[in-house]
Amino acid sequence: MRSRSFTSSPPPPRHSHERITPGRAHTHGRCGSPTFSTRFHLPRSLLDSISHVQIFKGKWSLIKVKLATLETRLSEISVSSAAENPLSFDLLQSLSATCSAVAFLSALCHEPTLRGGKLKTQNDIDSLSAKLDAHINDLGVLVRSGIFFASEYRKSVSSSMSVVESSRRESVRAEARNLTTRLQIGSTESKNSTLDLLLGLLQEDDKNVLIAVAQGIVPVLVRLLDSSSSSEIKERAVTAIAKISTVDSSKHVLLAEGLALLNNLLRVLESGSIFAKEKSCIALIALSNSKENARAIGSRGGISSLLEICREGTPISQAVAAGVLRNLAVFTEIKENFVEENAVLTLSALCNSGTDLALENSIGCLCNLVSGDDDLKLFVAREVGIENLKILLDSAPTAQNLEVVVQFVRTLASCSNIAEFLAANGFLNLVVGALSFGAMGVRIAAAKTVYDLAYSSKTKKELGEIGCIAPLVKMLDGKAVEEKEAAAKALSTLMNYAGNRKILRKEEKGIVSVVILLDRSFKNLDKKFLLSTLASLVHSKKCWKQMAAARAGDYLQKLVDLDVEGAKSLVDSLGRGKLWGVFAKH
Structure with a gap:
């Protein structure tokens, strides 16, 4: 992530003591960036400088509160993880530049009379205040994301996972x-x-x-x-x-x-x-x-x-x-x-x-x-x-x-x-x-x-x-x-038209296909349409024989036992004597 440039304020001071400092046991960072140790601190000279401002005291008091919030957020960061993580490293670089600009601008406000334009200085202070809000938000995002613990977690995963696919999936997750x-x-x-x-x-x-x-x-x-x-x-x-x-x-x-x-x-x-x-x-x-x-x-x-x-x-x-x-x-x-x-x-x-x-x-x-x-x-x-x-x-x-x-x-x-x-x-x-x-x-x-x-x-x-x-x-x-x-x-x-009933009777598997679907094993199939079709054919002797061969009696009796609508009326239509005697032989 690129450092955010602060275009409206004067350039930062030359001295490195105006940067964010990490406390004790410093180790040199990269490219002139802030160094890292066990914990981050804002420079004491920065806070002292703000306490001596003579003008825009209300605005500087607000900035001081924001700096305190920043220091709290910084205390939640593991220095070793920050050094390994490009996101946090670059953010701290940007924060260091902002703090340098704050120190320089606060020094200009130590005198009751400004050397530069008052309106321009006021705008610069407002810009720095907004910049600090952005840093606070960004640090909060980084802490909540858990990326500071990602490197340790990845090490744990890589040492325990032997399956390539699991390792790849964890890489995608990271x-x-x-x-x-x-x-x-x-x-x-x-x-x-x-x-x-x-x-x-x-x-x-x-x-x-x-x-x-x-x-x-x-x-x-x-x-x-x-x-x-x-x-x-x-x-x-x-x-x-x-x-x-x-x-x-x-x-x-x-x-x-x-x-x-x-x-x-x-x-x-x-x-x-x-x-x-x-x-x-x-x-x-x-x-x-x-x-x-x-x-x-x-x-x-x-x-x-x-x-x-x-x-x-x-x-x-x-x-x-x-x-x-x-x-x-x-x-x-x-x-x-x-x-x-x-x-x-x-x-x-x-x-x-x-x-x-x-x-x-x-x-x-x-x-x-x-x-x-x-x-x-x-x-x-x-x-x-x-x-x-x-x-x-x-x-x-x-x-x-x-x-x-x-x-x-x-x-x-x-x-x-x-x-x-x-x-x-x-x-x-x-x-x-x-x-x-x-x-x-x-x-x-x-x-x-x-x-x-x-x-x-x-x-x-x-x-x-x-x-x-x-x-x-x-x-x-x-x-x-x-x-x-x-x-x-x-x-x-279609069976409501007599000519179509003749066509169905001539179909080799017509009646049989209808009867077979009466079987309860065909679940979620509404039986009323099948029963209606068979009822329209009840007076054909040829259909009787085909129904008997397809075990219509067994299927119909089971449907009657289950109180399926239309089953009993079809049985009654078939007749308990003539046709039912045919079924009994099977």
Whole structure:
């Protein structure tokens, strides 16, 4: 850390006795810096000189109090540790220069009449007083950081650790502790260079992020985002916070900073550089999932700032800004803010002009925004355009894009007027095609969409005729419970049309796949959709035989014993004579 220069006061005296002295048994320091022994002391001549001042006595009394505080702080420092630690060594050099300036200036005030200008001397005294405040603060930071004990601790660790990884981790911990301390003291230039070192450490490994967070780096970075910091420091600090926000195990520490962090990030959105805005958005993605934070962002003009980035930002910043908006749109309380800011128009435009991630986040935001509001669904459907939505569904560049577009279609289809329009404009074929997509998330979204699109006997018939049943039966054998349940739910509503029941009966594993899922071993799977499907097939003799072969009797009886809704009525429908006799033979 560089010494802080004192430009407004006269040069320090020539005599070394004006420096900080350490007491007895002096040993020579480096580069003419203060020497070290067992304990630090301020020069007695310095305090004597202040006691003889004739003018500005009030100001000098305050300086004397600050010097006493400094001496108390200095007494807490181990001289041997200070000599080994560059941070404390450089700070003591700077403190020595300040004390020399204090001694020189106090000597000028021994006479009731100044040789120089009174106003200039008064300003010099005030500057020295502020300088002493900074030294007191910096010494407090160094003492609290525990870095004076770091060298002994590292020696202990290195002698006891035989595992290389443990030794490396301790080295990172010591470096993170050191950087955290350096960010709290020194000049703007020093903090900028320290932030560069910190960013290098964080980018190297996510484990380094966890270590730095454990050393208390987050509160320090939040303070650096304060409006008094330079734009360069803010940009580097928000970059570090953005990196921390991408590591899931560290997000809770950012959330704990509350409105202090949130307000600073929003200020960056308003007045920071494009790069800083991008990093602020990345951090806000991690912070915008709570209702409290969402309200705060909405009430502080955050939505307006984010939409401005969506319109004018770089492709990357547009994508991450849309990601924050996507999180915010979940909360009903702030949806009005979106409407007031004409968010739909901006997000609709971004669907066509942004990156793949911008497309995913903007569609996802619209999907969250219109949920539960049919009027808004109709408005968004008009703004996005059905043909445009059809193109997105037919040619989504990535699996993530396709999944979110299918989810958007499903959300719109929950409004019967839109569902009818979608069915009449070729969406059924596109959704059924997605049922066989390689990514499970796309298949699940498509199955849920089938359920919402099957709003009438006509669409149920069309879905069956274009091949919807077979991929849904295949999904019943999927690995994830969510996939099984989505398929079972879609099948249960399709079975309300007689023609689809015939198609299912012809599926080689159709009935068997449904019956098997009645087994209690398939936990967290809602059985009511399976029971509904089987109930719709109860009058088919062929289905009876298939159910019997698949041990439906055993499964159903266990479900009846557990009072599962729909199980007893299905047993009653099956009949205790004719069909139950068939089950008894098995």
